[in-house]
Structures are given as structure tokens and as C-alpha cells.
Amino acid sequence: MTTTLEPATPVVATKRELAEAAMRRSWFPVARMADLDKPQSATLLGTKLVVYRTGDGTVAVQDRRCPHRGGDLSKGEVHQSSIGCPYHGWQFAASSGACVRVPSLADQCKIPGRAAIKSYPVELRYGHVWTVLEDPIREMYDVERWRGLDLEWLAGPAMDSAVGVGITIENFRDVAHFPFVHKVSMGPSPEVVEPLEVTRAGLDIKMERPLNASTGEWAEDGDAMMYYECSAPGLATITYDYERLGHRIVAGFPCPVDYETVVIFWGVANEVGYKGAGLEECLRVEEMVYREDLPIADGIEPREIPWDAESQEFSVPADLFTLNYRRSFNELMNRVKEESRVDASA
Structure with missing residues (x-):
């Protein structure tokens, strides 16, 4: 007697599994x-x-x-x-x-x-x-805006955080939490967020935003233009362009210890010849910002972006930058998915 086997049901990876696979690469x-x-x-x-x-x-x-x-x-x-x-x-x-x-x-x-x-x-x-643990699915980060700058870097102290890479990057690039979390480091900030001009090209997301010095730790530096950039899965930067001082940078790059826990590596950089505060002072102020974030971010649930819609979320226009980060991460996951499909058909 001949037995006819039913075709195997294809294994469909969850988005969490794709996110983990993308991070391993x-x-x-x-x-x-x-x-x-x-x-x-x-x-x-x-x-x-x-x-x-x-x-x-x-x-x-x-x-x-x-x-x-x-x-x-x-x-x-x-x-x-x-x-x-x-x-x-x-x-x-x-x-x-x-x-x-x-x-x-x-x-x-x-x-x-x-x-x-x-x-x-x-x-x-x-x-x-x-x-990188496995064959890279993306290139090493190379921020275009920095290519023409002669930069001096200083690494900040590593910090443990009880949330995943996605939540951490979203916190770094969210602008609506400033008046509630960063009252000391940034001073009074408007609660209403202006319309955000965000662009995305593949894995890279950019946004420009003016910095009004206000009364925070940066008040004496004067106003500047802030160039926000991030890239999936784990790079978030701000380049400050001061007309009278030059460029300074803060960058965060969380390392996933596991899917829901990170060590936050980060650093500051000054353009050679920068006329503002030195690297040690820039590090001190930026560390204040990070440490204001930590207790709030560590209480977020779920501890990573709910890629599989396991938790309901609502978004408003102030979330435009972080929503584009999610699209960037989705594109990275799709690269893994498409490559797996090609390998399976070979």
C-alpha cells in the first residue's frame, strides 16, 4: 500500500524570532x-x-x-x-x-x-x-553627517537597562518625553510637539529640529540645530550644530545581553576645534540625561517592542520618528525573511 504524505506545513517565524535573527546578524x-x-x-x-x-x-x-x-x-x-x-x-x-x-x-x-x-x-x-555573531545582514554603521568632521570621542560609562534594544532606541529618539523626564537636564520644554519632518532611506532615519537653549544645562551654549539620526537595530545619534561653537555629538548603541535586557554603550564626540565645553563636561551633562531616562524606561511594559501585537499601543504625530524606526527594523527583519526564503528554495 502506498502512503501519500501531506505537504509539510511551512514554519512561519514570528516577528520576535525575526527580530532576534536580525540582531544576531x-x-x-x-x-x-x-x-x-x-x-x-x-x-x-x-x-x-x-x-x-x-x-x-x-x-x-x-x-x-x-x-x-x-x-x-x-x-x-x-x-x-x-x-x-x-x-x-x-x-x-x-x-x-x-x-x-x-x-x-x-x-x-x-x-x-x-x-x-x-x-x-x-x-x-x-x-x-x-x-557580530553571525554573517552580517547589514553593514557596520557609518553616519554620513560625520564623514567630513574630525571628531574626538569619549566613551561614557556602560549602563544596565531592563528593556530590549528597540525600546531603548525609541526612548533615545522620542521627543515627547522631554518635559516630563528631563526637567533638570533640559529645563522647561513645550509639551506640544511641533509637526516633525522625518525622512527614511532604507535602514536610516533622519530628522532636523532646532534646539532652543532654554534654562537647562546647555543654556549658555546658545541655540543650535539638532540632526537626529538612527538606524536599525541599534544606533541613535544627535549631532548638534552650533553656529558659533561648532559640532558636538552624543550617540547611544545598546548591546542586547538577551532579547529583553541591554547594556547601554554610548559616547560623546566634539569636533576638533569645538569652542564649547570639553568632552568631560559634555559627558557629564549627557550622562545626566541617560540617568534620568533609565528608571522610566526600565518600567516600560512589555520590555521590548510588541512586534507580534501582543500588547495594544496607540500612536500620535509626535511618534513619527519612532514609528519610522520600527519601519526600519521591519525592513531589516524582511531581509532575514527573504534570505531564508531564497535559501529554502535553492
């Missing part, structure tokens, strides 16, 4: 360059990493677990071109992850052939070390 910061005098521990979407700079200057991002007996390499010793496990001293090459020395072996030719740790791509940008 996107660049995120995992350490500050200023901290690489010793190995750094990081977790990116559940993957435990070690970040370090060798004696020869190579910066590496690799799996944190030693494959011998599970030692934590972030507690190990950095050598000229490798990192050593703190447990038994096994050394792994920064360039390839291959085990290059086992101290307990008299004959180093007998190192187990498959003993190695996974190495990940590395980009050094904006004062941070960036990596």
Missing part, C-alpha cells in the same frame, strides 16, 4: 576601547564573550569558555598574541582561536587538534569594540 558594541588594559567580559544575545587586546595590539572578540574544563577566559592572562585560561593556562590565538599552548604537555605537538575557541569579527569605532 547585526553589529553591536561589546566593550569600551578604553577598558582593554585587561580582558573584558561581555554577553551578546546569550553568547558569552571575552574581549581583549594582545601585546602586539590585536583586538579580539572570542568565546569566553575554555574548551578544556570551562574556565572563564575573561579572568585569564593576555600574552603577545594569545589569551591564557586562568584555570590551567591553556592559550588560544587571538587571530584564529586555535589552542597554541598547553603548559601541562611536554610535547606541544600533542595539543588536541580541535581545541579552539570561536573568534568573531571586530570593528573599532566610536570609542568601542564592535562585533
Whole structure:
């Protein structure tokens, strides 16, 4: 007897699954360059990493677990071109992850052939070390407005936050919360938001908005034009253009520890020759803004954008920028979906 099998029901990924897949293929910061005098521990979407700079200057991002007996390499010793496990001293090459020395072996030719740790791509940008877990679905961030500027960067202190990347970026780029959350750092702000002029080109969203100095921490700097930019999944920036001072920048790039938790990496930059406050003072003021945001953002429910409409939300014109960020993220998810469809049909 012949049995006819019904065609398999195609597996349809939820938007949350697509969002996670897109983030695994996107660049995120995992350490500050200023901290690489010793190995750094990081977790990116559940993957435990070690970040370090060798004696020869190579910066590496690799799996944190030693494959011998599970030692934590972030507690190990950095050598000229490798990192050593703190447990038994096994050394792994920064360039390839291959085990290059086992101290307990008299004959180093007998190192187990498959003993190695996974190495990940590395980009050094904006004062941070960036990596990507899987084959990138998008390019590393490159803000067009900054290309002609000679910038000096200073990385801020990393901050833990109990919400996901999407919620964090939306908070960075939301303009309607200023009069309620940033009364100290920004001074009085109008509650009514003017019509927003927002443009989106693929993954990149831009908006221009004047800064009226008001009575906040920036009052003495005078008025400026603010150029808001963000890009899915995890870059949000403001470039301040002061007519008499020059350019200064604040940028945030949250790293997803998991889907609903981030470490906020961020930094400030001044154009060389900027006539306003120095980097340390800019960092102080911007940190005030971030720390005003944290207790409010950490109370948001759900803890990540409800991509699958599991929670009802309503929007108004003041949300135009963040809605375009969601469209940007959706485009990134669609890239993953289309690529998976092509792979399945090949």
C-alpha cells in the first residue's frame, strides 16, 4: 500500500524570532576601547564573550569558555598574541582561536587538534569594540553627517537597562518625553510637539529640529540645530550644530545581553576645534540625561517592542520618528525573511 504524505506545513517565524535573527546578524558594541588594559567580559544575545587586546595590539572578540574544563577566559592572562585560561593556562590565538599552548604537555605537538575557541569579527569605532555573531545582514554603521568632521570621542560609562534594544532606541529618539523626564537636564520644554519632518532611506532615519537653549544645562551654549539620526537595530545619534561653537555629538548603541535586557554603550564626540565645553563636561551633562531616562524606561511594559501585537499601543504625530524606526527594523527583519526564503528554495 502506498502512503501519500501531506505537504509539510511551512514554519512561519514570528516577528520576535525575526527580530532576534536580525540582531544576531547585526553589529553591536561589546566593550569600551578604553577598558582593554585587561580582558573584558561581555554577553551578546546569550553568547558569552571575552574581549581583549594582545601585546602586539590585536583586538579580539572570542568565546569566553575554555574548551578544556570551562574556565572563564575573561579572568585569564593576555600574552603577545594569545589569551591564557586562568584555570590551567591553556592559550588560544587571538587571530584564529586555535589552542597554541598547553603548559601541562611536554610535547606541544600533542595539543588536541580541535581545541579552539570561536573568534568573531571586530570593528573599532566610536570609542568601542564592535562585533557580530553571525554573517552580517547589514553593514557596520557609518553616519554620513560625520564623514567630513574630525571628531574626538569619549566613551561614557556602560549602563544596565531592563528593556530590549528597540525600546531603548525609541526612548533615545522620542521627543515627547522631554518635559516630563528631563526637567533638570533640559529645563522647561513645550509639551506640544511641533509637526516633525522625518525622512527614511532604507535602514536610516533622519530628522532636523532646532534646539532652543532654554534654562537647562546647555543654556549658555546658545541655540543650535539638532540632526537626529538612527538606524536599525541599534544606533541613535544627535549631532548638534552650533553656529558659533561648532559640532558636538552624543550617540547611544545598546548591546542586547538577551532579547529583553541591554547594556547601554554610548559616547560623546566634539569636533576638533569645538569652542564649547570639553568632552568631560559634555559627558557629564549627557550622562545626566541617560540617568534620568533609565528608571522610566526600565518600567516600560512589555520590555521590548510588541512586534507580534501582543500588547495594544496607540500612536500620535509626535511618534513619527519612532514609528519610522520600527519601519526600519521591519525592513531589516524582511531581509532575514527573504534570505531564508531564497535559501529554502535553492
